[in-house]
Amino acid sequence: MKNRCFWVTDSQLYIDYHDNEWGKPLFDDETLFEFLVLETFQAGLSWITILNKRENFRKAFDNFDYQKISKYSEKKYESLLQDAGIIRNKLKIRSAITNAQLFLEVQKEFGSFSKFIWSYVDHKPILNKFHKREDVPATTKLSDIISKDLKKRGFKFVGSTVVYAYMQAVGMVNDHTTNCFKYPTE
Numbered sequence: 782m783k784n785r786c787f788w789v790t791d792s793q794l795y796i797d798y799h800d801n802e803w804g805k806p807l808f809d810d811e812t813l814f815e816f817l818v819l820e821t822f823q824a825g826l827s828w829i830t831i832l833n834k835r836e837n838f839r840k841a842f843d844n845f846d847y848q849k850i851s852k853y854s855e856k857k858y859e860s861l862l863q864d865a866g867i868i869r870n871k872l873k874i875r876s877a878i879t880n881a882q883l884f885l886e887v888q889k890e891f892g893s894f895s896k897f898i899w900s901y902v903d904h905k906p907i908l909n910k911f912h913k914r915e916d917v918p919a920t921t922k923l924s925d926i927i928s929k930d931l932k933k934r935g936f937k938f939v940g941s942t943v944v945y946a947y948m949q950a951v952g953m954v955n956d957h958t959t960n961c962f963k964y965p966t967e
Contacts, residue, residue: 783962787914794832804963806906806952808895813951814884815845818877820947821938822868828946830868837866842877850881876937883935899953901927907954908965917956920945 789799807813819838823831831838841864843849853861861867861874884894891897901923911917924945931939948954957963 784960785963786956786958786961790829792829795829798832800963803950804906804952804955804957808899810847810884810888810894811845813894813898814847814881815839816947816950817880817884818842818845820943820950821876821880822870822873823946824873824938824940824943826868834867837864841867847881847884850878851885853878853881873938880936880938887934898927898951902948902953906952909954909956911956911958912960913958917958918945924948 783800785796785799789795807816819831819835822838839845841861858874858878862869862871867874887894887897891900909917920941924941927948928939928941928944931944945954949956955965957965
């Protein structure tokens with residue numbers, strides 16, 4: 782039996798997410814945007830709730846196409862509020878649209894969102910050496926800085942905790958615990 786990070790339950794969805802996605806460095810803007818949307822919707826909820834609804838989110842939000850989302854009409858916003866397959870939070874749905882518009886602005890300024898966000902870690906993952914649950918922080922000085930920058934640019938639902946979870950998910954930081962089979966041995 783493989784040893785995994787403390788947060789992984791016996792849910793196959795969670796196991797697959799941990800084993801195949803979490804902490805793997807992502808550099809393409811499409812996937813970076815998907816995780817930005819999912820992490821912002823996760824605020825105040827459990828990640829398994831979001832994973833269980835991920836396919837519904839994909840359908841509802843045009844496969845996370847930020848170009849399309851940035852142009853959503855009030856009618857589309859209203860239809861998302863009625864979609865029982867996603868989290869029907871007015872502010873979070875509105876933030877997905879706003880964040881898509883701002884995502885495009887960051888792309889214009891930096892060439893890609895990836896270049897912008899990865900510049901905070903010199904374009905390579907930070908490998909932490911956490912041994913147990915208590916060692917893994919919810920926020921760091923770096924997530925505070927990124928959060929502040931994103932908020933200054935107008936992004937919503939990007940507090941430091943959300944940003945740190947995002948950094949973990951997209952592999953900017955590798956927080957697999959040292960006893961996890963996914964922890965790098967080199």
